[in-house]
Amino acid sequence: MILNLTDLPAKMNNHTITAKDVAKLAGVSQSSVSRVYFEGAKVSEKTRLKVIAAAEELGYKPNEFARSLITNRTKIIGLVMKGVQNPFYPQVLKQFTTFFKAHGYSVLFVHTNNEEIQKEDIENLINYKVAGVIITDATMSLKVAESFQESKIPLVFFNRKLYTDNFFSVCCNNLNAGRKIAEFLISKGAKDMIYIAGNTDTSTNQDRQKGFFEVLASHNIPYQKFSSDYTYEGGYNTALQIMEDNVMPNAFFVGNDIMALGVIDALRKNSVTIPTTTRVVGFDNIDMAGWPAYELTTWEQPIVEMVEQTVNYLLAEIHDYTGEAKALELDGRLIDRQTT
Amino acid sequence: MILNLTDLPAKMNNHTITAKDVAKLAGVSQSSVSRVYFEGAKVSEKTRLKVIAAAEELGYKPNEFARSLITNRTKIIGLVMKGVQNPFYPQVLKQFTTFFKAHGYSVLFVHTNNEEIQKEDIENLINYKVAGVIITDATMSLKVAESFQESKIPLVFFNRKLYTDNFFSVCCNNLNAGRKIAEFLISKGAKDMIYIAGNTDTSTNQDRQKGFFEVLASHNIPYQKFSSDYTYEGGYNTALQIMEDNVMPNAFFVGNDIMALGVIDALRKNSVTIPTTTRVVGFDNIDMAGWPAYELTTWEQPIVEMVEQTVNYLLAEIHDYTGEAKALELDGRLIDRQTT
DNA sequence: CTATTTTTTGAATACGTATGCAAAACGCAA
DNA sequence: TTGCGTTTTGCATACGTATTCAAAAAATAG
Secondary structure: OOOOHHHOOHHHHOOOOOHHHHHHHHOOOHHHHHHHHOOOOOOOHHHHHHHHHHHHHHOOOOOHHHHHHHHOOOOEEEEEEEOOOOOOHHHHHHHHHHHHHHOOOEEEEEEEOOOEOOHHHHHHHHHOOOOEEEEEOOEOOHHHHHHHHHOOOOEEEEOOOOOOOOOEEEEEOHHHHHHHHHHHHHHOOOOOEEEEEOOOOOHHHHHHHHHHHHHHHHOOOOEEEEEOOOOHHHHHHHHHHHHHHOOOOOEEEEOOHHHHHHHHHHHHHOOOOOOOOOEEEOOEOOHHHHOOOOOOEEEEOOHHHHHHHHHHHHHHHHHOOOOOOOEEEEOOEEEOOOOO | OOOOHHHOOHHHHOOOOOHHHHHHHHOOOHHHHHHHHOOOOOOOHHHHHHHHHHHHHHOOOOOHHHHHHHHOOOOEEEEEEEOOOOOOHHHHHHHHHHHHHHOOOEEEEEEEOOOEOOHHHHHHHHHOOOOEEEEEOOEOOHHHHHHHHHOOOOEEEEOOOOOOOOOEEEEEOHHHHHHHHHHHHHHOOOOOEEEEEOOOOOHHHHHHHHHHHHHHHHOOOOEEEEEOOOOHHHHHHHHHHHHHHOOOOOEEEEOOHHHHHHHHHHHHHOOOOOOOOOEEEOOEOOHHHHOOOOOOEEEEOOHHHHHHHHHHHHHHHHHOOOOOOOEEEEOOEEEOOOOO
16 A cells, blocks of 8 residues: 555644644644634634644644744844943833743844934834834934834833823833932932933933922022933943042932942942931932941932833734823832942 | 826835835835845845835835745744842843844843743743844743744753753853852861852852852851752841751851842841951842942952853854854852951 | 624735746857 | 757746635534
């Protein structure tokens, strides 16, 4: 007896299992198999069961590419992150991937060095027909951002706002945080202060600064501003420079925790006691801020909530696109430790 | 005059530009267009120029999915990372993405919580027909790993070895590092030591430990071993416990820098002076190790070189698959600071 | 039970590219 | 020029799925 190869079970034939194979085994058409795996399509319960049983037996998985070729969309989320200086970088990445995995989405990771994302990175994402995009800690030109809107790809700016209100963004309420920190330091008796900014151009910085200075001004508290770069060394050197050139202020508000730790080490190096001589407040509440060596007072961003809101918005927009634009700002809270 | 829609330039027709459009404009066949964009295919210089000009004019980009549907391969690298406790996590991620971007590859990021990667994560990667896979800080069962070999998808274990020699891995030479650290501490006059392990099961830990104990034994130096979890709190608590239960050793070798910082803070809390009463050596040389608050002596892993070797291997194997297996071990170096 | 509406199904086609094959174009020598 | 070998090209088809449309089946009403 001569066996035709195509008569053998597909499994032994070392040929990728397609919907056609499943259809044959289940005794239905390829269309029906497709409908079982396509969310929203209608199939009777009877054929669904037959198909699933056959698929199980053969180990069938729909080919994502054939799928994307038709639907023009994938189950991939583009996640763009800037630099590595962002202290909650790993945590945010971990949470996004975990959340999306639970919903059947994969994460295409894009790293950018620039505050403004380059066109080539974006083209790549559009080429891959991603289902949605998250931009963390960076912005992009209006023109490029609009290309996503044209393609109806939902987009979220995470931890950064654009200067137009045509896009969805999720941030900590930096304005309010700046205010609260100012009030807190005033309540501690600080009579003059220094603000050390990270990247002056970012919306996060500008909001914090605005809130902070606003309250100081209303209390007639004198202040100075310095600019640094969101790194430990930046904070360290800026503090050294301040000590050389200026009188020591009653308190420092530093743009993020990493810089704040640098400031603390610089102050300690010059034997400035904290919180007796001066006080230091950071931002982010990274792990290290709680370590005994520092015990830094800081502002905690509601990361989990920020991530959740981002994911929820994206999934909803992927389901049906509205293009809703909103600047979401979530409150955080002050973590009062030993540096104030 | 009535215009047929299909006569209009494709651009205005709001219809994705395909190879057919380019072909029409260039006056060649779709096949020729395909051949221009398919590496290794043969086209005459004349048609190549015509095609590129037409493509440029229309803004043509080959559809990656249609492509993958046929070739069964993508320009995507699967990058699997475990947890976030790995201190060089962000840097490694950044470097991989940068390198691969330069070679036209994108990175699909997968996060895993387990030391052993789960089958579902892997199936996802195989579903996406990734061109290659990097597994950092984790292992996987032999059976799962072999499924990659069956699919001829090159695979690299980064910073972890498997216990068989059928796979390619890139690590720091942990055995040698353990030895060198032992010799270094002995040369500093340490008479008894404590080794604090992170995850005991990992190959990295076992190699370091083996090298370290080997040298101590040959010098008749007594030692003890404690197990922790690669976190700051772990190091902190382990050190506290040691101080409760034991005599203070002359030196600590701690499995990674984060734990070492915890150990230092715990020692300081109990007013143990470093390096006079005891000494501490970490591993990894993370940024914080160099900060004035710690000045930790540690072992620097040659991350850049490790990443380069990984990328080179993968690209070569993607080009033509040999299945070469080798455990690559690259030397690092001791960074001598103030804790010894 | 028949007539009518609703649901489910299968056949055929499209998505955009790569590729085997045969025809056409080219290069070169005589 | 002709003839022959070598490239280059276009045609047709395949990849694995979603989707339209008409036919079949099922459900419902009378």
